[in-house]
Amino acid sequence: MLDKELIRKVALSSGADDVGFGDLELFDDAPPDMDPRYIFPRAKSIIGMLFRIPRGVQRGIEEGTQFGQYPSLAYGNINEIFAPVVLYEVGKLIEDHGYEAVVYRNTGGRGPVSDMTGEKGSTLTPEEQIEIDAEIDTDKQRSSKKTPLHRNVKSTRPVSPENRAPDLQFHFRIAGVICGLGEIGWSKMFLSPKFGPMVRFAYILTDAPLEPDPMYDGEPLCKRCMACARECPGNCISTDTTKSNKINIGGKLIEWGEIDTWKCFVYYTFPGRKHDPFIPTEVFEENKDGKLAILEKEGVKSGEEETLNVYRTLEGYFPTWMGYNMAKCGGCIGACVNMLEKKGCLKDKFNEPFRTTRKRWEIDR
Numbered sequence: 001m002l003d004k005e006l007i008r009k010v011a012l013s014s015g016a017d018d019v020g021f022g023d024l025e026l027f028d029d030a031p032p033d034m035d036p037r038y039i040f041p042r043a044k045s046i047i048g049m050l051f052r053i054p055r056g057v058q059r060g061i062e063e064g065t066q067f068g069q070y071p072s073l074a075y076g077n078i079n080e081i082f083a084p085v086v087l088y089e090v091g092k093l094i095e096d097h098g099y100e101a102v103v104y105r106n107t108g109g110r111g112p113v114s115d116m117t118g119e120k121g122s123t124l125t126p127e128e129q130i131e132i133d134a135e136i137d138t139d140k141q142r143s144s145k146k147t148p149l150h151r152n153v154k155s156t157r158p159v160s161p162e163n164r165a166p167d168l169q170f171h172f173r174i175a176g177v178i179c180g181l182g183e184i185g186w187s188k189m190f191l192s193p194k195f196g197p198m199v200r201f202a203y204i205l206t207d208a209p210l211e212p213d214p215m216y217d218g219e220p221l222c223k224r225c226m227a228c229a230r231e232c233p234g235n236c237i238s239t240d241t242t243k244s245n246k247i248n249i250g251g252k253l254i255e256w257g258e259i260d261t262w263k264c265f266v267y268y269t270f271p272g273r274k275h276d277p278f279i280p281t282e283v284f285e286e287n288k289d290g291k292l293a294i295l296e297k298e299g300v301k302s303g304e305e306e307t308l309n310v311y312r313t314l315e316g317y318f319p320t321w322m323g324y325n326m327a328k329c330g331g332c333i334g335a336c337v338n339m340l341e342k343k344g345c346l347k348d349k350f351n352e353p354f355r356t357t358r359k360r361w362e363i364d365r
């Protein structure tokens with residue numbers, strides 16, 4: 001007989017690090033374009049599987065000596081290889097018992113509304129835009145080309161009046177809350193009581209009736225210490241508690257700080273002269289045509305064009321790996337792991353703390 005414990009057991013033995021079962025009715029207040037029930041209207045349950053990112057994947061970033069493991073092992077491997085295999089195994093188990101398993105891996109930024117701006121538009125990320133730009137010969141051609149909004153699908157439309165436009169994506173972190181796997185911190189990162197922010201997700205929607213798990217109701221994991229904001233090289237996370245985002249999920253208040261997502265898009269890949277060892281100093285000094293303004297000057301407004309200016313200017317110094325950018329900022333995740341360990345939220349997991357008292361590195365230039 002198929003039940004939660006069998007699913008949990010198979011998911012864990014296949015490689016998931018935590019498993020939770022969510023109540024689909026808790027998506028009642030989600031925007032329809034992000035409601036997973038449009039993907040599988042007969043679904044009775046959502047199963048969340050959480051995959052931990054080994055703490056040591058951050059080590060090279062902490063020391064400033066190795067940055068490639070995070071995008072390749074933590075993002076690329078889990079999203080593209082590891083989690084899909086577990087989805088496949090658990091999906092087979094469910095279907096062997098006569099229920100359908102709609103497996104949903106992390107597809108990232110390809111929905112009808114942008115995960116950057118919430119607007120409708122087209123499908124490119126800045127990296128892809130640069131590839132297209134490379135095929136455009138002249139500035140005139142480039143300026144005549146309307147820059148797309150990226151991060152979403154351009155001409156998508158509902159296939160019937162009662163449907164939503166494809167490709168529907170739901171909010172993975174909110175689904176994680178609904179499945180009882182943890183909460184969302186001030187940095188908008190998902191925080192697991194077991195692994196802090198070092199996690200990724202995959203989901204299954206199924207018509208198997210499975211009792212939902214309670215949402216996480218332990219001691220709040222996020223201590224509002226604002227270390228994530230302090231250690232962000234681009235000051236992308238606001239500390240202004242009057243401007244936070246708040247949502248209510250089944251009586252549970254979820255709150256996170258205002259994030260400048262375009263600025264983060266710049267800084268996590270190209271974190272400026274103090275934190276980017278791959279860019280020669282003279283490139284910052286020259287700041288050709290002012291294209292690095294967002295990195296070099298205080299208070300420059302962020303947006304798509306400013307982001308593209310930086311990517312176009314610096315992309316050649318360190319190309320994208322495996323379709324995922326190198327996260328060189330080393331900011332909010334490392335800061336949060338460090339704080340959660342110090343505050344005892346992730347206690348007793350490691351023999352040695354994530355960080356010693358040594359100050360975080362900064363290039364002197």
Ligand code: SF4
Binds near residue numbers: 222223224335340
């Ligand atoms: S660093 Fe502090 S404020 Fe930021 S998400 Fe983590 S616990 Fe919350």
Ligand code: SF4
Binds near residue numbers: 231234236265330
């Ligand atoms: S990922 Fe990096 S750039 Fe983005 S908010 Fe976190 S620390 Fe800042």
